[in-house]
Amino acid sequence: MTSDSHAVKIVIPGDVLYPSSELRRPGKGTYELHGSIYSSLAGFVFVKEEKQRERTIEVIEVRRSEVGHDHVVPYIGGVVTARVTSIGQRFAKCALICVEETPLPGGAEFGALLRREDIQATDKDKIDLARCFSPGDVILARVISFGDNQTSFLLSTAEDELGVVSAVAESGERMLPVDWVNMQGVKTGVKEPRKVARVPKMNQLIG
Amino acid sequence: MDVRLSDAEKVFIIHGVQEGLRNDGRSCGDYRPMYVERGVLATTDGSSRVRIGGTDLLCGVKCELVECEDSSKETNRLEFSVDCSANASPQFIGRGGDAYAEELSDALHFAYDNERSIPDLAKLTLSPNHFWRLYVDIVILQYGGAIIDAAAVAAKAALFDTEIVEVVTRQADEKKMTIDLPQGHLTWKLDVKSAPLISSITKIGSTNVVDVTLGEETCSFAALWVGGSVQKAGTEPLVTMTRQAGGGSLDAASINDMIQMGVNAVGRLDAKLMERLAAEETTIPGQTFLA
Amino acid sequence: MNVLSEHGFRADGRRPEQIRNISCKLSVCPEADGSAYIEQGNTRIMCAVYGPHEATNRAKASEEGCSVSVQLSTAVFATLERKNRRRGDRKTTALARMLEKAFESVIVTSLFPRAQIDICCEIIQEDGSRLSSCINACSLALADAGIPMRGVVTCVTCSSVDGRPVVDISAREEMDTIPRLTLATLSGHDEVVLVEMENRVHMDHLSALMAASHAASSSIHQCLHAALQQHLSQTRAIL
Numbered sequence: 193m194t195s196d197s198h199a200v201k202i203v204i205p206g207d208v209l210y211p212s213s214e215l216r217r218p219g220k221g222t223y224e225l226h227g228s229i230y231s232s233l234a235g236f237v238f239v240k241e242e243k244q245r246e247r248t249i250e251v252i253e254v255r256r257s258e259v260g261h262d263h264v265v266p267y268i269g270g271v272v273t274a275r276v277t278s279i280g281q282r283f284a285k286c287a288l289i290c291v292e293e294t295p296l297p298g299g300a301e302f303g304a305l306l307r308r309e310d311i312q313a314t315d316k317d318k319i320d321l322a323r324c325f326s327p328g329d330v331i332l333a334r335v336i337s338f339g340d341n342q343t344s345f346l347l348s349t350a351e352d353e354l355g356v357v358s359a360v361a362e363s364g365e366r367m368l369p370v371d372w373v374n375m376q377g378v379k380t381g382v383k384e385p386r387k388v389a390r391v392p393k394m395n396q397l398i399g
Numbered sequence: 400m401d402v403r404l405s406d407a408e409k410v411f412i413i414h415g416v417q418e419g420l421r422n423d424g425r426s427c428g429d430y431r432p433m434y435v436e437r438g439v440l441a442t443t444d445g446s447s448r449v450r451i452g453g454t455d456l457l458c459g460v461k462c463e464l465v466e467c468e469d470s471s472k473e474t475n476r477l478e479f480s481v482d483c484s485a486n487a488s489p490q491f492i493g494r495g496g497d498a499y500a501e502e503l504s505d506a507l508h509f510a511y512d513n514e515r516s517i518p519d520l521a522k523l524t525l526s527p528n529h530f531w532r533l534y535v536d537i538v539i540l541q542y543g544g545a546i547i548d549a550a551a552v553a554a555k556a557a558l559f560d561t562e563i564v565e566v567v568t569r570q571a572d573e574k575k576m577t578i579d580l581p582q583g584h585l586t587w588k589l590d591v592k593s594a595p596l597i598s599s600i601t602k603i604g605s606t607n608v609v610d611v612t613l614g615e616e617t618c619s620f621a622a623l624w625v626g627g628s629v630q631k632a633g634t635e636p637l638v639t640m641t642r643q644a645g646g647g648s649l650d651a652a653s654i655n656d657m658i659q660m661g662v663n664a665v666g667r668l669d670a671k672l673m674e675r676l677a678a679e680e681t682t683i684p685g686q687t688f689l690a
Numbered sequence: 691m692n693v694l695s696e697h698g699f700r701a702d703g704r705r706p707e708q709i710r711n712i713s714c715k716l717s718v719c720p721e722a723d724g725s726a727y728i729e730q731g732n733t734r735i736m737c738a739v740y741g742p743h744e745a746t747n748r749a750k751a752s753e754e755g756c757s758v759s760v761q762l763s764t765a766v767f768a769t770l771e772r773k774n775r776r777r778g779d780r781k782t783t784a785l786a787r788m789l790e791k792a793f794e795s796v797i798v799t800s801l802f803p804r805a806q807i808d809i810c811c812e813i814i815q816e817d818g819s820r821l822s823s824c825i826n827a828c829s830l831a832l833a834d835a836g837i838p839m840r841g842v843v844t845c846v847t848c849s850s851v852d853g854r855p856v857v858d859i860s861a862r863e864e865m866d867t868i869p870r871l872t873l874a875t876l877s878g879h880d881e882v883v884l885v886e887m888e889n890r891v892h893m894d895h896l897s898a899l900m901a902a903s904h905a906a907s908s909s910i911h912q913c914l915h916a917a918l919q920q921h922l923s924q925t926r927a928i929l
Contacts, residue, residue: 202919202922202923204833204842204915204918204919204922205833205838205839205840205841205842205877206839206840206841206842206876206877206879207877221838223798223838223840225840230840230841232798232838232839232840233833233836233838233839234833234834234836234918234922235836235922236922256836263723263741263742263802263835263836263837265742265756265801265802265803265804265805267803297723301744302743302744302804303744338753338803338804344744344745344751344804345804
């Protein structure tokens with residue numbers, strides 16, 4: 193259970209907020225040093241109360257605004273939305289659009305690689321990359337590691353919920369998923385193979 | 400500078416413009432409100448700051464006395480330079496803005512490169528060995544469309560503001576001339592009434608539009624820059640420069656219309672600018688920009 | 691020319707330990723993630739911060755944290771004499787590298803692995819203490835961008851005349867022969883993030899010079915603190 197109290201005061205980076213204790217810990221926009229909690233952002237102080245077992249712990253946060261716009265960068269383990277930009281024999285190149293729920297600002301897109309062996313959990317050797325993705329597809333994927341110097345991140349779609357969520361057919365029409373491995377054009381009904389993501393809510397809508 | 404619109408948004412803008420309606424309520428021939436200040440930079444001989452919509456630029460004029468063998472052979476009395484600050488757009492980081500800056504300074508150079516633009520230009524030649532060179536430097540602090548229009552306004556306002564030091568020439572040995580300062584600090588100003596302004600006419604769909612915003616710019620097929628010099632107040636400007644900018648292609652038949660629209664826009668803009676420049680005769684040098 | 695007159699005043703009427711007027715404005719560039727404009731006397735600087743975004747310089751990208759890239763450019767009309775240098779001369783590049791190092795130690799870089807933050811400073815008018823004013827402008831712009839930092843860095847350039855410290859020097863005082871100490875501190879306290887010395891100063895005068903620089907940097911921190919607070923209280927009204 194969390195509850196926000198009113199914004200108390202305005203602080204700038206380096207301001208001392210509270211002495212830290214067992215019942216008080218630094219949250220977003222703050223850091224702890226020499227027994228004190230300092231602000232690392234220019235913004236407003238929020239005190240959140242968090243119940244941990246029997247005790248109530250105060251979490252000190254500094255936010256820029258009520259809604260809390262944060263700078264996001266992709267992190268390992270996070271689910272990202274990406275656009276496939278090109279397809280090779282061994283990997284697909286992607287541009288990240290969203291990290292979890294937060295869209296990356298325009299022009300701040302990160303590059304990432306989806307390797308052939310990370311597409312599915314099973315039958316890794318038999319996969320034909322061209323039968324799973326096509327340039328322009330929007331996919332859901334999980335960040336599994338930092339890449340080498342050529343790319344920033346490595347992605348994986350080896351989960352049922354991950355894969356293609358939106359695609360455009362060769363004919364230029366929009367396609368909807370029909371089963372695990374196929375998507376179908378809305379007008380012509382032509383099927384194309386894809387590694388389809390089973391997004392629970394979306395599939396309900398399709399029925 | 401980085402505006403991304405979906406196809407539907409672009410269609411909305413294009414259809415709107417065809418009906419003569421724009422998102423901010425202007426008609427196709429209207430400019431956004433423009434703010435012109437002069438005398439803003441203490442380190443220059445003349446300066447101006449122009450803001451139009453999201454565009455913000457500074458212009459400084461510096462006079463330099465040049466010594467040469469034969470001043471009649473040296474042509475460039477006015478030197479234009481444009482710098483795209485990285486503050487305007489992340490695309491300008493490093494050398495990213497150089498090509499665009501070149502295009503702008505080139506256009507200004509050609510618009511001014513004739514006897515009619517500044518009839519006074521001969522006054523800058525002091526002796527067979529000496530002349531004044533005026534450096535007109537423009538820095539783009541913020542990019543919000545219609546840069547060339549704003550740059551030409553800034554250049555004209557800064558030249559209007561420029562005070563050139565009065566000097567006397569004296570005969571010296573071997574048929575050479577020397578330059579002396581007269582008693583007291585006297586200055587004079589160039590007559591810039593007929594200095595050209597530039598209007599960028601953008602083709603959106605089949606309609607011509609002046610002063611496009613960034614959103615409208617993404618829908619444009621091609622643009623034409625029209626430079627015009629008003630010789631006498633109230634008369635139609637003389638066209639001193641036309642050039643296509645930023646790629647794309649134009650229908651040959653539509654170019655006449657675009658030039659005509661540019662000439663009209665320049666005429667109206669020039670009248671307003673001269674009114675504004677005449678009204679504000681006193682400036683505080685070195686005042687703060689914070690307003 | 692004497693820096694101090696016989697009555698102990700400077701050319702612009704300041705006392706030796708007096709800093710120049712500071713005025714500033716935040717969020718001046720809508721394109722940037724954060725920006726600031728600062729006037730310190732007649733030195734005027736506009737600074738924009740972009741990022742964190744994907745590193746354009748792949749060699750510098752690291753899993754440990756983000757890199758900081760600084761670009762300084764000077765308007766050709768920034769000084770009385772017209773200089774066509776803009777970017778890329780050695781002195782400017784060296785200053786930019788110093789800024790990068792200073793801010794990499796202050797920004798909580800571990801939050802943004804493999805990313806890069808771009809800082810662009812445009813010097814519109816230059817009247818001494820260029821490096822210091824750039825650092826102050828960058829601090830404000832970074833705070834405006836909401837990039838987590840351990841504190842706000844403030845910087846001042848000071849000199850020593852006959853053993854007497856003279857703080858926040860202007861271009862007229864920035865002559866070749868007198869010593870110049872540039873000192874940047876964190877949150878106006880004791881932590882030094884950048885120190886640079888030009889020309890020589892006698893050992894005996896150094897501690898007084900350091901103490902004066904430190905005090906001046908703290909005063910500048912108070913100014914920036916007030917400016918940031920004021921800016922935030924204005925945005926709060928919108929919330």
